[in-house]
Amino acid sequence: MTEPASPVPAGEDGTEAPKAPLSNKERMQIDRVAMPEQAGDLRAHNFEEVNLGLSYQLAMLEAERCIQCPKPFCVDGCPVRVDIPRFIKSLREGDMAAAAESLLNDNALPCVTGRVCPQETQCEGVCIRAKKGNPVAIGYLERFVADWAQANLDQLPRHEPVLTGKRVGIVGSGPAGLTAAGELAHKGHDVTVFEAFHAPGGVLIYGIPEFRLPKDIVQAEVDRLVADGVKIEVDAIVGRTYTVPELREDFDALFLAVGAGLPVFMNVPGENYKGVYSANEYLTRVNLMGAWNPESETPVLHGQRVVVVGGGNVAMDAVRTARRLGAAEATIVYRRSFDELPARKEEVHHAKDEGVRFELLTAPEEVIGDENRWVTGLRCSKMELGEPDKSGRRRPIKIPGSEHVIDCDLVVVAIGTRANPLLTGSAPELQVNEYGYMIADEWGMTSMPGVFAGGDIVRGAATVILAMGDGKRSAQAIDSYLKGVWPPEGVDPRGGEKAVTAG
Amino acid sequence: MRATPWATIPGFSITSEVPLHPVVEREQLSPNVVRLVVEAPRIAKVRRPGQFVIVRKGPGGERIPLTIADNDPEAGTITLMIQAIGASTTELTALQVGDAIQDVAGPLGRETDLIASGHAVCVGGGVGTAVLLPIVRALADKGVHVTSVIGGRSKDWVILEKELRACGDVVVCTDDGSYGRHGFVTQALKDLLEAGGVDAVYAIGPVPMMKAVSEMTLPYDVDTTVSLNAIMVDGTGMCGGCRVTVAGETKYACVDGPEFDAHSVNFQELADRLTTYRSFEQQALARQADQEAKGACATTEVQA
Numbered sequence: 001m002t003e004p005a006s007p008v009p010a011g012e013d014g015t016e017a018p019k020a021p022l023s024n025k026e027r028m029q030i031d032r033v034a035m036p037e038q039a040g041d042l043r044a045h046n047f048e049e050v051n052l053g054l055s056y057q058l059a060m061l062e063a064e065r066c067i068q069c070p071k072p073f074c075v076d077g078c079p080v081r082v083d084i085p086r087f088i089k090s091l092r093e094g095d096m097a098a099a100a101e102s103l104l105n106d107n108a109l110p111c112v113t114g115r116v117c118p119q120e121t122q123c124e125g126v127c128i129r130a131k132k133g134n135p136v137a138i139g140y141l142e143r144f145v146a147d148w149a150q151a152n153l154d155q156l157p158r159h160e161p162v163l164t165g166k167r168v169g170i171v172g173s174g175p176a177g178l179t180a181a182g183e184l185a186h187k188g189h190d191v192t193v194f195e196a197f198h199a200p201g202g203v204l205i206y207g208i209p210e211f212r213l214p215k216d217i218v219q220a221e222v223d224r225l226v227a228d229g230v231k232i233e234v235d236a237i238v239g240r241t242y243t244v245p246e247l248r249e250d251f252d253a254l255f256l257a258v259g260a261g262l263p264v265f266m267n268v269p270g271e272n273y274k275g276v277y278s279a280n281e282y283l284t285r286v287n288l289m290g291a292w293n294p295e296s297e298t299p300v301l302h303g304q305r306v307v308v309v310g311g312g313n314v315a316m317d318a319v320r321t322a323r324r325l326g327a328a329e330a331t332i333v334y335r336r337s338f339d340e341l342p343a344r345k346e347e348v349h350h351a352k353d354e355g356v357r358f359e360l361l362t363a364p365e366e367v368i369g370d371e372n373r374w375v376t377g378l379r380c381s382k383m384e385l386g387e388p389d390k391s392g393r394r395r396p397i398k399i400p401g402s403e404h405v406i407d408c409d410l411v412v413v414a415i416g417t418r419a420n421p422l423l424t425g426s427a428p429e430l431q432v433n434e435y436g437y438m439i440a441d442e443w444g445m446t447s448m449p450g451v452f453a454g455g456d457i458v459r460g461a462a463t464v465i466l467a468m469g470d471g472k473r474s475a476q477a478i479d480s481y482l483k484g485v486w487p488p489e490g491v492d493p494r495g496g497e498k499a500v501t502a503g
Numbered sequence: 504m505r506a507t508p509w510a511t512i513p514g515f516s517i518t519s520e521v522p523l524h525p526v527v528e529r530e531q532l533s534p535n536v537v538r539l540v541v542e543a544p545r546i547a548k549v550r551r552p553g554q555f556v557i558v559r560k561g562p563g564g565e566r567i568p569l570t571i572a573d574n575d576p577e578a579g580t581i582t583l584m585i586q587a588i589g590a591s592t593t594e595l596t597a598l599q600v601g602d603a604i605q606d607v608a609g610p611l612g613r614e615t616d617l618i619a620s621g622h623a624v625c626v627g628g629g630v631g632t633a634v635l636l637p638i639v640r641a642l643a644d645k646g647v648h649v650t651s652v653i654g655g656r657s658k659d660w661v662i663l664e665k666e667l668r669a670c671g672d673v674v675v676c677t678d679d680g681s682y683g684r685h686g687f688v689t690q691a692l693k694d695l696l697e698a699g700g701v702d703a704v705y706a707i708g709p710v711p712m713m714k715a716v717s718e719m720t721l722p723y724d725v726d727t728t729v730s731l732n733a734i735m736v737d738g739t740g741m742c743g744g745c746r747v748t749v750a751g752e753t754k755y756a757c758v759d760g761p762e763f764d765a766h767s768v769n770f771q772e773l774a775d776r777l778t779t780y781r782s783f784e785q786q787a788l789a790r791q792a793d794q795e796a797k798g799a800c801a802t803t804e805v806q807a
Contacts, residue, residue, distance in 0.1 A: 070636065103735070169665055196607040196608065196737070197608075197737065198566075198608070200604070203671070234606070234765065235606050235607065235608035236545070236608075237608060237609070237611065237738075237739060239737075240548065240549075240609060240610055241549070242545075261740065261741040262740050262741065263742070263743040265743065265753065267747075271753075272746055272748060272753065272772055272776065274776060274779045275779075276774065278742060278744075280741050281736060281742035281744045282744050284736050284737065284741070289565070289566070290563065295563070296563065297563060297564055297565040297590065297591055298565045298566070298736075299778070299780045299783035299784075299787075373772075373775050384633075420740050421740075422739055422740060422758060424752070436646065502525070
């Protein structure tokens with residue numbers, strides 16, 4: 001495990017920080033720092049974190065690049081509305097405790113978001129400095145402060161909330177559920193989170209691999225919430241162990257954040273051959289069940305030539321995992337071109353550095369197997385891009401006569417997920433749309449009064465941070481609902497409280 | 504800086520509101536089948552026949568699907584019948600009264616679709632007999648006439664005969680003729696089908712047995728239900744590992760099953776997919792035997 005680079009305890013700074021504040025002109029002259037990372041050829045063979053984190057010196061230097069906009073776009077660009085200029089200001093003043101407190105106040109899982117958020121399309125994408133060069137590395141700074149906070153919790157002030165006596169049940173312990181849990185516990189509510197698996201974290205532990213988000217980081221974030229009074233009940237499958245109506249009777253409000261858990265398969269011949277995994281199964285075996293460790297009791301097939309079908313972040317996670325499990329050849333098969341890859345650019349770049357091959361404009365048509373029905377190849381066709389479709393992306397069209405076989409011994413299907421009907425099936429009162437996703441209003445309230453929902457089960461497969469935004473927004477709405485104020489006042493449906501300004 | 508190195512342990516341990524599940528009763532049913540009664544109050548309250556749980560013995564353990572053979576809502580217990588096949592199931596069968604299982608999640612799967620009246624033949628092979636028992640009991644409770652046909656290699660491998668007899672007729676078959684009829688369960692089933700008046704067949708056991716039962720009942724046009732023991736991780740539809748082809752469509756054994764119309768199931772594919780981890784299972788068993796041998800040596804050394 002890589003230790004984060006020398007976080008300096010609060011109070012010991014001063015020697016590193018510049019004596020006089022810099023002018024904005026001086027700030028603009030500082031180049032964006034680079035994230036130290038493990039070399040591609042080295043990390044392709046281990047499960048340790050790729051990004052090593054900024055050193056104290058690099059973090060202080062990067063923090064100086066922020067020009068503290070009076071009307072910061074970055075805050076608007078953040079789904080949980082972290083007050084970015086504020087924590088950066090505290091950081092560069094060397095007041096780590098204040099920076100950490102500010103960050104934790106806005107974001108329940110900053111160690112997670114500092115690692116997995118697509119900052120380039122959010123806070124950093126709208127950073128004023130991005131107009132003329134590189135944006136402030138907000139994600140790197142968030143991670144730096146969050147990691148410091150996790151290591152120095154004793155230096156942070158403890159807020160003892162006034163207990164309300166109200167009970168809130170949260171179904172699902174992924175990013176949306178945990179964020180809502182933290183937010184509601186801070187407001188003094190008695191929170192219980194129900195998790196179907198044996199460990200909390202949802203996609204943070206079963207989906208996102210160790211090398212991108214170490215599991216002890218997730219555990220420490222969960223431990224912090226538990227220390228704040230959040231109760232977690234594992235092995236509790238809502239829809240089977242309990243039903244939604246039962247829980248509704250036990251709790252004053254519910255927040256349903258069960259994710260979009262069902263895998264989508266390609267629906268091509270040969271898909272049930274041995275050696276075809278959904279990305280969900282492949283990643284769950286490796287991450288949650290620890291099959292990356294040869295000592296694990298849970299097995300996973302180690303392919304020598306692995307093809308991952310899909311171009312999103314999950315596909316990148318799967319293909320990079322395959323490399324680490326020893327695949328000599330790990331290939332992404334994606335039916336559109338490089339520009340349409342839905343994955344974060346950083347993930348694509350990391351995958352390339354690790355020797356991942358990209359077969360773009362290629363669509364699978366059949367899984368080929370041997371006489372024992374083990375996978376031996378994937379028959380594909382080449383595609384070209386036609387007119388844009390509903391999603392606005394150019395539609396791939398098959399090129400006749402371009403069929404070819406990619407030899408492989410493992411195929412991982414990472415082409416998306418859909419809603420799991422297990423929970424909604426137990427509550428006919430809950431309205432769902434034609435795809436099985438829950439219907440919720442701008443506050444996340446479903447068709448059942450007092451029952452809120454957010455994250456992928458409402459919006460369809462999306463990102464960790466959007467789920468967290470939903471969790472935060474619904475937690476604030478639930479707080480208002482429990483106080484008898486409805487519709488909520490002072491809550492921004494996009495997540496985060498509206499600034500209360502006088503006049 | 505980090506509190507507990509989760510990542511160094513395959514499978515994590517975590518603060519949980521749910522206490523461990525102590526074993527309150529244990530019975531050795533056959534040389535490799537054990538009956539365990541474990542505390543699982545949440546599940547005991549709501550479980551229906553045909554449903555299963557996913558059990559994980561402790562940190563680092565595999566998630567194993569096991570059918571719930573019985574439940575006692577008042578006592579807050581469920582009954583599990585476990586056959587020692589691989590390393591993980593062998594560990595579970597070694598549990599004694601007072602030991603505890605860390606995780607028991609469920610109840611999972613759909614409940615059995617039971618006929619309401621008439622004559623049902625319930626065919627069990629090996630540990631499948633244990634899975635069959637709750638179905639036989641539920642049918643008997645409805646007033647259905649049940650004939651159970653159960654089999655084993657020899658007398659020692661025949662399980663739950665007494666319990667099944669309490670619910671109706673029982674025909675026991677052994678491969679070596681050491682007890683009951685000499686031969687396979689399918690031969691006994693054929694006689695019953697020939698005699699007529701069979702309204703439904705429920706068959707649970709090894710895949711070749713279920714396949715043979717399915718082929719046998721097809722010409723008699725008798726509705727036949729089988730319970731599929733596909734490989735799965737979560738049991739909630741999330742991994743898709745348990746996919747089976749039923750009537751040409753992909754179904755998930757965990758949420759769409761575990762029971763399906765036998766005449767529509769692609770048994771060949773199921774049997775095949777069940778062999779996916781065979782080499783891992785053999786390695787794990789070898790490792791386990793090796794550790795036991797080492798453990799025995801260590802004990803000897805201490806004693807010496």
